[in-house]
Amino acid sequence: MVRTSHNTRTMIMEYMKTIDTFISAQDVYTALQTSGKSIGLTTVYRNIQGLANDGELDTLQKDSEILYRKCTTTTHHHHLVCVSCGSTQEIHDDLFEQWNTSIEKATGYTNIHHQLELSGLCEECA
Numbered sequence: 179m180v181r182t183s184h185n186t187r188t189m190i191m192e193y194m195k196t197i198d199t200f201i202s203a204q205d206v207y208t209a210l211q212t213s214g215k216s217i218g219l220t221t222v223y224r225n226i227q228g229l230a231n232d233g234e235l236d237t238l239q240k241d242s243e244i245l246y247r248k249c250t251t252t253t254h255h256h257h258l259v260c261v262s263c264g265s266t267q268e269i270h271d272d273l274f275e276q277w278n279t280s281i282e283k284a285t286g287y288t289n290i291h292h293q294l295e296l297s298g299l300c301e302e303c304a
């Protein structure tokens with residue numbers, strides 16, 4: 179059987195749907211191996227990066243590592259990540275977007291992008 183890139187992507191997305199924390203490509207690879215999928219580490223890296231580039235997965239930079247997560251929404255949002263267990267909530271707060279607009283007004287810049295990640299202790303870990 180020829181395993182196309184499309185199938186690999188589907189396989190990765192199916193797995194990511196079951197995870198609500200940010201995980202590394204290495205973690206995805208390990209999980210797929212454990213569940214009996216024969217798929218190379220390089221293939222996982224390439225496909226997961228492709229999914230992130232296409233906006234299918236969100237990314238988070240943690241130390242030197244890039245972590246990935248399938249979010250329930252594709253619209254612009256922020257993340258609140260628990261530093262203890264890694265569980266993640268999506269944050270939609272107009273305050274951040276109003277701040278963005280006021281910076282644009284003040285500087286004359288347009289298309290200002292911002293990335294803002296919040297971290298703390300979730301209710302379970304507090």
Ligand SMILES: [Zn+2]
Pocket residue numbers: 236249250255256257268
């Ligand atoms: Zn997200």
Ligand SMILES: [Zn+2]
Pocket residue numbers: 260261262263264265299300301302303
């Ligand atoms: Zn927690």
Ligand SMILES: [Zn+2]
Pocket residue numbers: 254255256274275292
């Ligand atoms: Zn924002």
